[in-house]
Amino acid sequence: MSKVIGYSDEELIKTLKKDRVSDLAIKHLYKNYYGGLSSYVRNNQGSEQDAEDIFQEVIVNFIDVVKRDKFKGESSIKTFLYSLCRFTWLNELKRRNRVLHREEKYEAARDLEETDVSYLVAGRESKNIVMTMIDKLGDVCRKILVAFYYEDLPMKDILPLVEFQNEQVLRNKKYKCLKSLEQMLDSNPELARQFKNALTYGS
């Protein structure tokens, strides 16, 4: 296993703001916060798998929040992640219509000083639907689009990943993949609107 370096809160924020998200920073988040946050989910009706899924969502959300300069550093990363985890899990429980009276009471009695990050998790459902749309594009489209738009790889480096004849064929495929996704969003304007809001966190 590669060594996981330790970051201070400040160093971690600085690292996450870089164009390419570092694997070490992600490992640092798991190493330092997964234990406590997953316990919260497990102790509140969540399974081990729920804890894994919620923590993954929290991490993705946190990194996105940092990249969009929405993390102001008013609380520590630990406190912020804990709030994000709580709101995400409660939102998930509500979605499942399984929120019991106990949780509602707990929700009312929560620490008033806790950072209210409910707005950060408001659009999680629309995000999840759009992620499912991308899944539906198929393996080749996913590889091309993620390599080009997330990993910033040039076409010549993407070519061997999908074994296309030449760059022109690859460009045509990329065009079709993105157009397919655009059409999916176009056919569901309300989802597109909610997704847009979710990405900008309502601002």
Add this chain to the structure above:
Amino acid sequence: MDRNEEITEKLIQYLDGELSDNERKAVEELLSADEAMQKELHNLQLAQEAVRAYGLKSQVASVRKQMLQAEAEAVSKSKVYPFALHLMKYAAILMFALLSVTIFMYASTSSARLYKENYQPYKVSVARGENPNNAIVNDFNTANYSQVIADFKATSSPNNRDYLLAAQAYQQTHKYGDAITLYNRLINPGNPDNSFRDDAEYYLGFTYLENHQSAKAKSIFEKIYTNPDHLYHDKVTFWMMLRLKILAIKDHGK
């Protein structure tokens, strides 16, 4: 490629920053007057944002998968290593014990010790109808070994038992050469009377031991050990043979 496809391609190139200044301005002019085009641009932009969000989610999932695999491997190793360590520990203890026993046996094995631990004096049995006043037998039973030798020498026609008792007397008086000669006469295959042959072989072995001829002692005891019909077979044990072998090594095969 129809016009709509051409427009979509231009919009994607516009968003990807692949157009020249002139091309970019041309697209912006078209955009300002075309709401449908603006909507398509907006959706394409959103699609790209969605892909970036998907990429981040995939990266986090991939890192987590690697971590879980590494943890599983570490757990698997931690299960294998203690087992291997226990095995090595027990093997080391066993090796140490075997080595200790070997060293102890090597150090403690000697002709005198083997003799002392295994030798049992010969007891004469008087056959039914035999003269109970036989001088050699009487002197042997009273441990008067010098007299046994004198009686033997005075006997004109000694039998095999007389030879055996005389050999025993020589052995007891440390005249091993004479004892060996008499024992060998008894065990000689050319001797038609084979009575007392097994006794002679057994005690010849001890005489060799006393005379520090361990290789010869080992050879004769081995003959008894491998012959289940031998009268003294049960008296020659595995451990006695093992120590005889060690003694032969210590004495460099003498």
